[in-house]
Amino acid sequence: MSDALLNHHTIVHGHRIATGVHGSGVPLVLVHGTPAHSIIWRRLVPRFVDAGLRVHLFDLLGFGASERPLDADTSIAAQLPVLRALLDHWQLDSTHVFGHDIGGALSLRLAIEDGRRLRSLTIADSVSYDSWPSPTWRAIRENCIEHALGDPDAHRETMTRQFKSAVADPARMSGELLERYLAPISGPVGQPAFFRHQVAHYDARHTADFATALPALRVPVHILWGGEDAWQPVRYAHRLHADIPGSTLRIVDGAGHFLMEDAPDVVAGEVVAYVRRSEAERA
Template sequence: MPTLLNDNRIIGGHRIACGVHGAGEPVVLIHGTPSHSVIWREIVPRLVASGRSVHLFDLLGYGASERPLDADTSVAAQETLLVRLLDSWGLEEADIVGHDLGGSIGLRLAVHEPRRVRSLTVIDAPCYDSWPSPTWRKIIETYPNGGASIPQDEFEALLTRQLRMTVHDKARMSGNVLEAYLRPLRGDLGQTSFFRHQVAHYDSRYTQEITPELGRLAMPVRIVWGAQDDWQPLDWARRLSADTGAGLTAIPDAGHFVMEDAPDAVAAEIDGFLKTRQGEKA
């Protein structure tokens, strides 16, 4: 599966794999967990074709980015990294699109650095105290000291079960697609990194602490959600919509990885929202 990452930047002393495609108004895509930039592979070409300059990257500790075991990869630390990456790209402001933890990072950025966020699209994002989801909470309780000692075949089976929960159409999370999500997490480094860089930071304090500010967001906000999301059920999206005053689109027959179930619908929602914000003809 071809990569969308065509560049590397040193941010805060660490290598971040990133990519820029197209020309026009800048849009920054932020992935979540357990994921990396591959989740945007069907979204990027559609936004480029619509005249956007699409910026994306793998979070520190994820995918093709550096995975230093002593690095802070919490939601708060990833927010700081994003600000520095925007500076590195020369972007004073951009339209921000975040999925899962990427949406949580986007919400924090909108609260703390509103001048950098021209608009915000939040897709199936942990918010309030909605996370970890029940299945991830059980995994955390089962392996309180991290899961680096799990036999690798057991670890891969665990990840496969979890990844198949992310889609409504289970057939979509198989073959090359499943392999693309599993590949960065294989081996001793991948397994250790997964628990240290991702699971260890499944902590709702990063979203709860911004809850009082959600009603004061100063930019246009749009919420897009898979109607059959098993990890972040639609009621969380409705609450977030009510608190932010943002429009909400629930995409039918789609789960938490809504870009896998319904890439055309997600791309159309993002593009339509940006055209409305920019006063373009939809």
């Protein structure tokens, strides 16, 4: 599933980024979050393609199938030039974007700094303001070195608990699916790289200016949120909605932080409808 989604590799600023392009029509760029990778889009991409969208996706630098360099900054701030370079590589002067978790914050940062490149933006369960790291992730980050070099079995147990808490029904995150989420962040390379490239950058300073920056946005923004999100409380969805002019909001009942796993049909339908509405308003 995830392997088929990533069907290309691109060198960006000297680093290899795993990418994929599927379908034809109106462009939509997908920006995943943490501790995920492109697997989180596997149930949405076919729906987007069937709806007539050309889907562009990638694994963030240091994540999933992309390069995990020893000396690279992989914070939200450092991922923004990578995203811009990919838009150039794909020859997307303007595009619709869908970002989840830190991918939502990264996409909002693009909207703040270079809004002309976005036809519309949908964000889902995004980190924002002072919302992150969540309590369980804060405890893990505070012991980052210990976890990075710790017992592999204990690490997998900890991450299994985290993944199960990301969905409304913990039983959903089990078996092969759980293993596919765990694979890039486990093992002698994946485990320390996960803490170096992801957990170490769980820092609200990257979103601290949202309260002042977001009211100036002139990009159409749709906000999706899992009603049972245990990592990013729903109150942040309402705060984002209040701060972003003209934004729309949909709370997805029965969905957790990984709402693409809990409610793929609802999420895909919301994104497609918002893209079509935005295209109609541009015409």
